[in-house]
Amino acid sequence: MRIGRLRWAVMGTMLLWYGAPAMANDEALTIKGSYSIRPTPPLKIGHRRQLLMDDYVVEDRRAIRRVVHQPVKHPANPLFSTGSGGLCPDRSFNYVNVIRDSENGLYRAWAASSIQIKQPTPPFFYWLTRARYYESDDGLRWRAPELGIIEIDGTKANNVFKGSPEITYDSVGVSESPPKWRHKGRYMMVYHLGPAGRDPHPELIAGGQELRLAFSDDGVDWRDQQENPIFRGQSDTANNVCYNPVRDVIMSYRRPPINAGEIRRIAYAESTDLITWTQPEHVIVPDELDSYSLYCMPVVRYEGVYFGFLHMFYLRRPFTTEGKVEKYMKLDVQLAWSRDGKKWERHPERPLFIETGRDGSYDRGMIHAAKGLIVHDDRIEVYYTGSEALHISTMPGESSLCLATLRRDGFVSLDAPENGNILTKPIECPGGKLRINAKTRKGGSIRVAIRRGDGEHDGERLQNRSYENCVPFTGDGLDAGVTWKGKPNLNDLTGKAIRIEFLLENAELYSFWIE
Numbered sequence: 445m446r447i448g449r450l451r452w453a454v455m456g457t458m459l460l461w462y463g464a465p466a467m468a469n470d471e472a473l474t475i476k477g478s479y480s481i482r483p484t485p486p487l488k489i490g491h492r493r494q495l496l497m498d499d500y501v502v503e504d505r506r507a508i509r510r511v512v513h514q515p516v517k518h519p520a521n522p523l524f525s526t527g528s529g530g531l532c533p534d535r536s537f538n539y540v541n542v543i544r545d546s547e548n549g550l551y552r553a554w555a556a557s558s559i560q561i562k563q564p565t566p567p568f569f570y571w572l573t574r575a576r577y578y579e580s581d582d583g584l585r586w587r588a589p590e591l592g593i594i595e596i597d598g599t600k601a602n603n604v605f606k607g608s609p610e611i612t613y614d615s616v617g618v619s620e621s622p623p624k625w626r627h628k629g630r631y632m633m634v635y636h637l638g639p640a641g642r643d644p645h646p647e648l649i650a651g652g653q654e655l656r657l658a659f660s661d662d663g664v665d666w667r668d669q670q671e672n673p674i675f676r677g678q679s680d681t682a683n684n685v686c687y688n689p690v691r692d693v694i695m696s697y698r699r700p701p702i703n704a705g706e707i708r709r710i711a712y713a714e715s716t717d718l719i720t721w722t723q724p725e726h727v728i729v730p731d732e733l734d735s736y737s738l739y740c741m742p743v744v745r746y747e748g749v750y751f752g753f754l755h756m757f758y759l760r761r762p763f764t765t766e767g768k769v770e771k772y773m774k775l776d777v778q779l780a781w782s783r784d785g786k787k788w789e790r791h792p793e794r795p796l797f798i799e800t801g802r803d804g805s806y807d808r809g810m811i812h813a814a815k816g817l818i819v820h821d822d823r824i825e826v827y828y829t830g831s832e833a834l835h836i837s838t839m840p841g842e843s844s845l846c847l848a849t850l851r852r853d854g855f856v857s858l859d860a861p862e863n864g865n866i867l868t869k870p871i872e873c874p875g876g877k878l879r880i881n882a883k884t885r886k887g888g889s890i891r892v893a894i895r896r897g898d899g900e901h902d903g904e905r906l907q908n909r910s911y912e913n914c915v916p917f918t919g920d921g922l923d924a925g926v927t928w929k930g931k932p933n934l935n936d937l938t939g940k941a942i943r944i945e946f947l948l949e950n951a952e953l954y955s956f957w958i959e
Contacts, residue, residue: 483899486870486941493747493881493957497781497856506575507864508948511857512779512795515826515848522585522806522830522844526557531588532576534559536830537680539690541618542816544583551580552663553814553827553845554605554618563641570641574607575616577664583847589666597821605664612640617684617742617815621659624692629659633666634674634696635684636749653678655698657718669857671719671932677701681708683742684815684932686750688785691762692716695785697743697752700724708737708757712786713790727786728754733794735759739775742815746824751855752780752788753797753813753826757835759824773834775810776800779855787863791856798828798848806844809834822922825848853881853924853955860888860948868944870897874958875938878926881954882917888950889916891927894934911947934958 487501494501497510526532537557544551558573580586588603596602606613614636621632638653654673659668679699686695693714700711701724706714710728715721730738739755756778758771779797782788801807807830814827826848832841858866882890894909896902907913913928927933934942948955 448665478809478900481899481902483897483941484596486897489958490874491876491957492958493853493955494860495747495749495853495856495857495955496866497955498783500783500857500869502866503869503943504867505858505864507860507862508866509859509861510791511859511952512791512797513850513854513857514797514799515824515850515854516805516848518584518847521846523584523804523847524586525842526846526872527842531578531586532557532843536831536833536933537576537845538812538831538843539615539617540812540814540816540827541684542814542818542825543618543620543828544818544820549581551583551586551818553578553580553586554616554663555829555845556613556615561641568834571612572609572610572640573605573614574909575613575635576603577605578603578845581768583820585930586845589824593664598675599748605666607636609926610640611637613637614680614888615683617682617934618663619685619687619815622687622689622694625659625699627668629667631659631660631663632685633658634683636679636681636683638678638680652676653680655679655683661694668810669718674718674721675701675713675724682742682755682812682815684742686743686745686785687779693744693785694718696724697722697741699740700726706737708739708759710738710741710752710754728752728780728788729740735771737910740812742813742856742864744815744817746817746819746855747853748783750782750785751817752782754778754780754790755812756796759835760897773836774800775812775835777813777828781855788792792807801830805848806830806832806842808832809841815827819852820921822852824854826850837897851881853956857883857954858948859952860950863947863949865901866946866948867895870902870941870943873934873937873940873942875933876958878944878956880917880924880926880956882924883920883952883954884918885950889918890947890949890951890953891916891947893945895943895945895946897943903943912941 524531534557537555540555557569560569562569579585590601592600594604594607616635620631620666655675656672657669660666683698696713699707711724712727713721713724735756735758737759739757741752741754743752774820777798780788780790810831812829818825830846831843891911891914893911894906896904909928
């Protein structure tokens, strides 16, 4: 018995000495299966870009890390700030929504701005919030059009489109109306309102806070939906809606009406007709790695994926940390993603997406990512409001509109610090040319091999599209074509189930697609 064990140990050692075949490249290690295997229905990806933050299209990866990339803060920041004589004379503003008009290229922004009103009784002041509108031709230089709608300080020569001395409009979530509801107005807005000060206003049902829907043809003059309010209860945060074209529903993100004593969570509800809504349910709650409070989450749709800008509010220390919170009373932003708008994922290490700046900077206290995502000149533009002040009402400091940018598809990459492999699930080849958005470092490259993805032949390599026949990619390319010697495209594989395998050496892969 002892001799037999020794013999196997010696044979194993010899395999290591003389070079066991590499698992990623050895056809012998591909499991061939049984007499008959029913093929897995392949993913139908069509010609859409495939983002790689989750495992939707990825079957396996070796020596690969997911990396969340922070957008670069624009050197022109802050674009404009609050203060007397500026574009926002109020003390602070946030909950910004930014859209680039598809018809004329005009940048349009809607935001909530606030002033402090003093009163003789505790807490001796309250916040009065109203909604303002802005425009820009290039996204950097902004103006505040005189709308002539709401009278402020004795004049209508201002850019306020929602406001009252008795009602506070704590957030305005503006988006373009889906085609199904375009007849109601080109733009739709979900907004929160509540009584100014401590006394309830008679217009508000039950004297409480509400969420309402409104529509507009021009983004300035708004008509309330007859069936308002859509929700009652406190949700003084960046309330927003997002259309899901796959399920043909409007998805709403707000604070939960039912909680265990902390309202700062992310709740979800949906509607097929904008009148009847599902009961709000938690979709993201803090865990042992999070700050105590999740402030809000504006949601945008990009290349078929929903991205959430999840705001972390450091109100109390995380459960695993003792002592004082390093970012006490600050807010910054993590990135979350979802394929259906309900089930959300985050990077397990919870890296920050947009982080507060250094002490003394214009965004050192709070970051509020805007609702909206603009793809322009092969870059993604993400607007946010940065505040000097902490989340303490008595602390002074300006708020500013700011801009940060990413490369296209640049939210998350699959990164090989040295070399690694990525294998896709079986996909139905639509025919065309394989393209990648990728970047290599010094001495790095990306090569691609095609494997079969059908039943008992699953994993079998196509000799004419091997790593050896692939023309290596090097450099930095947002739209780089992948070719093999004698095979410039995948047209001969149209309709067949294939797997795509990427070999990365000192490289980052952001997305791929078949054009």
